[in-house]
Amino acid sequence: MSKPWRSYRTGAFFDELMTDRGSPRVTPRRAINFFRGLSADELQARRSAAELAIKEMGISFTVHTEQDNIDRAWPYDMIPRIISAREWATLSRGLAQRTRALNCFIDDIYNQQRILIDDIVPADIVLESDNYKSQCEGFSPRFGVWAHICGSDLVRDHRGRFFVLEDNLRVPSGVSYMLENREISKRVVPELFRNYSILPVDDYPLKLYEMLAALSPRTAKRPNIVVLTPGIYNAAYFEHAFLAQGMGAELVEGTDLTVTDDDCVYMLTVDGSVRVDVIYRRIDEDFIDPEAFRADTVLGVPGLMRAWRSGKVAIANAPGAGVADDKVIYAFVPEMIRYYLKETPLLSNVPTYLCVREQDREYVLKNISKLVIKPANESGGYGIMVGPHSSPAQHRRYARLIESDPRNYIAQPTLCLSTGPTLIENTVQPRHLDLRPFILQSKDVWVTPGGLTRVALKKGSLVVNSSQGGGSKDTWVVEGKP
Amino acid sequence: MSMLSSVAERLYWMARYLERTEDTARLIKTYNHLIMDIPKGAEPPWDIMIDILDAQSMFRARFKVGSEQNVLKFLIADDKATCGIPFAARAMRENVRTTRDVLPEEAWELVNGLHLFVENEAARSSGRRHRHHFLSEVIGRCQMINGLIGASLPRDHAYGFIKLGRLIECTDMTTRVMDVAAGDIMNRAGRFGTIEPLLWGSLLQVLSAAGAYRREVGPIVEKAATLNFVLRSTEFPRSIKYCVRETRKELMRLKNHDFAIRATERLRRRLARLDVEQVTREELHYYVDNFQQQLNRLDAAIHATWFHGESA
Numbered sequence: 001m002s003k004p005w006r007s008y009r010t011g012a013f014f015d016e017l018m019t020d021r022g023s024p025r026v027t028p029r030r031a032i033n034f035f036r037g038l039s040a041d042e043l044q045a046r047r048s049a050a051e052l053a054i055k056e057m058g059i060s061f062t063v064h065t066e067q068d069n070i071d072r073a074w075p076y077d078m079i080p081r082i083i084s085a086r087e088w089a090t091l092s093r094g095l096a097q098r099t100r101a102l103n104c105f106i107d108d109i110y111n112q113q114r115i116l117i118d119d120i121v122p123a124d125i126v127l128e129s130d131n132y133k134s135q136c137e138g139f140s141p142r143f144g145v146w147a148h149i150c151g152s153d154l155v156r157d158h159r160g161r162f163f164v165l166e167d168n169l170r171v172p173s174g175v176s177y178m179l180e181n182r183e184i185s186k187r188v189v190p191e192l193f194r195n196y197s198i199l200p201v202d203d204y205p206l207k208l209y210e211m212l213a214a215l216s217p218r219t220a221k222r223p224n225i226v227v228l229t230p231g232i233y234n235a236a237y238f239e240h241a242f243l244a245q246g247m248g249a250e251l252v253e254g255t256d257l258t259v260t261d262d263d264c265v266y267m268l269t270v271d272g273s274v275r276v277d278v279i280y281r282r283i284d285e286d287f288i289d290p291e292a293f294r295a296d297t298v299l300g301v302p303g304l305m306r307a308w309r310s311g312k313v314a315i316a317n318a319p320g321a322g323v324a325d326d327k328v329i330y331a332f333v334p335e336m337i338r339y340y341l342k343e344t345p346l347l348s349n350v351p352t353y354l355c356v357r358e359q360d361r362e363y364v365l366k367n368i369s370k371l372v373i374k375p376a377n378e379s380g381g382y383g384i385m386v387g388p389h390s391s392p393a394q395h396r397r398y399a400r401l402i403e404s405d406p407r408n409y410i411a412q413p414t415l416c417l418s419t420g421p422t423l424i425e426n427t428v429q430p431r432h433l434d435l436r437p438f439i440l441q442s443k444d445v446w447v448t449p450g451g452l453t454r455v456a457l458k459k460g461s462l463v464v465n466s467s468q469g470g471g472s473k474d475t476w477v478v479e480g481k482p
Numbered sequence: 483m484s485m486l487s488s489v490a491e492r493l494y495w496m497a498r499y500l501e502r503t504e505d506t507a508r509l510i511k512t513y514n515h516l517i518m519d520i521p522k523g524a525e526p527p528w529d530i531m532i533d534i535l536d537a538q539s540m541f542r543a544r545f546k547v548g549s550e551q552n553v554l555k556f557l558i559a560d561d562k563a564t565c566g567i568p569f570a571a572r573a574m575r576e577n578v579r580t581t582r583d584v585l586p587e588e589a590w591e592l593v594n595g596l597h598l599f600v601e602n603e604a605a606r607s608s609g610r611r612h613r614h615h616f617l618s619e620v621i622g623r624c625q626m627i628n629g630l631i632g633a634s635l636p637r638d639h640a641y642g643f644i645k646l647g648r649l650i651e652c653t654d655m656t657t658r659v660m661d662v663a664a665g666d667i668m669n670r671a672g673r674f675g676t677i678e679p680l681l682w683g684s685l686l687q688v689l690s691a692a693g694a695y696r697r698e699v700g701p702i703v704e705k706a707a708t709l710n711f712v713l714r715s716t717e718f719p720r721s722i723k724y725c726v727r728e729t730r731k732e733l734m735r736l737k738n739h740d741f742a743i744r745a746t747e748r749l750r751r752r753l754a755r756l757d758v759e760q761v762t763r764e765e766l767h768y769y770v771d772n773f774q775q776q777l778n779r780l781d782a783a784i785h786a787t788w789f790h791g792e793s794a
Contacts, residue, residue, distance in 0.1 A: 056594065232576075232579060250583075251489075268486065269484040269486055270484065270490045271484045274484050
């Protein structure tokens with residue numbers, strides 16, 4: 001065993017690749033042996049190669065606080081996270097099940113509201129939410145599907161059990177990094193690909209295209225699909241361009257589109273106006289149409305909601321889908337699965353306390369130093385308080401926030417997130433990670449093999465978001481005997 | 483497949499900046515080479531390059547003296563100088579960043595690579611020691627990008643607007659070089675007569691036309707033949723005649739081209755009107771000035787007909 005691995009200890013956590021006795025798990029054994037055979041210098045050389053590849057490929061993301069520099073190189077760790085195909089099959093089925101149930105829920109909420117009438121989900125929680133969009137009432141998009149692209153975050157606890165942490169149904173991002181991580185791995189550790197049968201991920205743009213094409217209101221063989229981006233200053237612009245290119249679709253900004261009196265959407269081209277069939281929007285719904293939502297938006301297209309409601313254009317994800325992307329609603333997903341699908345949930349939720357319930361709130365306020373407190377409605381890891389890592393002053397501040405706006409807070413036990421070996425300077429150390437697979441649904445449901453593994457690079461940290469210093473790993477679903 | 487107006491505009495500007503990067507690098511490289519062959523006292527001033535790029539006022543706002551060091555710093559290492567290499571390389575990259583979905587996959591890596599190379603090397607490359615290597619590398623990388631586009635981009639709108647951008651930038655650069663560099667040579671009026679062929683030869687090199695001239699005209703380089711070649715060669719792809727003819731061809735393939743075609747016709751008629759044997763320094767300057775105005779009108783016609791109106 002080379003020097004960088006000598007101090008590797010998994011501690012109290014579940015490690016993705018190593019057992020707590022310090023030997024490799026069965027599936028990743030060959031990969032671990034390969035990495036353990038590399039000296040510190042060899043690891044460094046490969047890391048430099050990875051950094052160079054990332055720079056040359058121009059993979060970048062934007063952090064909003066860095067105003068001058070809109071490019072930051074993507075942080076990639078070369079030791080992949082490895083999952084067996086058998087284990088993945090169960091997860092994949094569970095994710096598809098969740099997404100189907102969530103889409104049933106959204107379609108129900110904007111139409112009959114059966115689940116509210118039957119009192120499975122409290123009506124006020126849904127109808128008083130900012131995410132509930134009255135502009136969507138009485139409409140049902142094709143196939144009854146609203147959230148066409150879903151990114152669900154999975155974590156493992158100290159026993160290695162998977163849990164769903166949240167479902168991102170608005171404009172989930174990260175899929176391009178999943179694809180680029182694989183490309184970098186092929187350049188940096190090509191030897192490993194000889195030993196494993198790794199499920200490929202690079203057909204994602206094709207699957208995305210097929211899913212979107214199925215939504216087209218016209219029957220043309222090749223519908224006009226566009227990716228609607230807020231522009232280059234958006235954190236995920238790289239991904240918008242990447243996906244448009246991958247699908248052979250147009251990458252458009254709001255100013256490229258117009259809605260005319262016939263309620264159709266047109267894009268301005270050098271040959272004149274061309275009708276658009278499907279819009280993959282990467283703009284928050286509040287900004288897509290100044291006629292229907294925020295009037296001050298310059299990113300959107302006036303009349304877009306009108307076009308959508310008259311069935312002249314499909315929008316993915318549909319406006320209003322965010323009603324199910326709320327950490328309070330999240331708590332009810334297992335109920336939705338039973339209610340709409342009459343199935344048993346295959347994936348577990350993290351136990352969740354809803355501060356809006358009096359009993360839960362009392363428990364949360366008493367145990368605030370042990371819990372993770374999250375605002376119901378934020379993404380990107382913002383506004384989260386991890387009790388055990390916070391000061392008594394912060395505990396008091398969050399207690400006040402909860403008391404003044406209980407609907408907006410939930411609490412969960414602090415999970416001992418699983419770890420994976422990660423190259424930190426000259427040594428390999430365990431770091432906490434999560435996993436974001438992507439689920440596509442229109443006519444059918446499809447789940448990416450694997451997903452984006454995000455890793456907290458700071459020792460002991462549980463925050464994996466790239467906007468807050470997180471890194472990422474290639475994720476391998478491997479088939480066959482180890 | 484049709485093309486978004488906004489994308490067409492960015493491709494057009496991408497191509498102009500690509501051409502500008504390469505042309506500027508070749509201008510500096512040629513001049514640099516020339517200066518070593520000329521007797522002391524006979525050489526054109528260093529800031530003749532600033533004149534060619536029409537950037538005297540911006541240059542004078544930053545430097546008092548048009549010395550070698552200052553001129554090279556301005557063109558190679560100053561990322562705010564809009565006529566310099568770092569600015570053009572960056573602007574090219576920004577335009578590709580927003581159009582990479584219609585370009586060959588490798589285009590982004592190559593353009594990004596050129597930008598990174600310039601960013602990393604520019605500071606130490608304004609001195610004589612690294613200058614040559616830097617400029618050759620920039621030219622080579624530009625040629626590689628052009629090669630990729632030529633070899634793998636379908637001949638649809640994307641290619642058309644890239645070609646238009648390149649042709650118009652090339653016409654622009656060729657006329658500038660003719661005006662200033664030819665003007666400088668003609669100003670000498672017989673002084674340093676022995677180096678005149680050398681100077682005309684350099685003018686051809688700036689336009690990467692020296693070899694083509696030798697084959698088409700012969701080894702003797704003199705004023706009338708040089709001007710005529712640069713202006714009216716029918717085969718050389720950087721001659722003004724060639725550029726205008728190809729521009730017209732590209733425009734004919736687009737819808738609603740009447741306005742732009744009329745502007746192109748005016749350029750074409752003007753081409754026939756210069757007497758290269760008799761022309762004086764003043765007449766040449768007046769001629770080029772007028773030609774450039776017509777060229778700007780063509781650029782405006784392209785913007786008004788096919789683009790968004792947002793500037794690059």
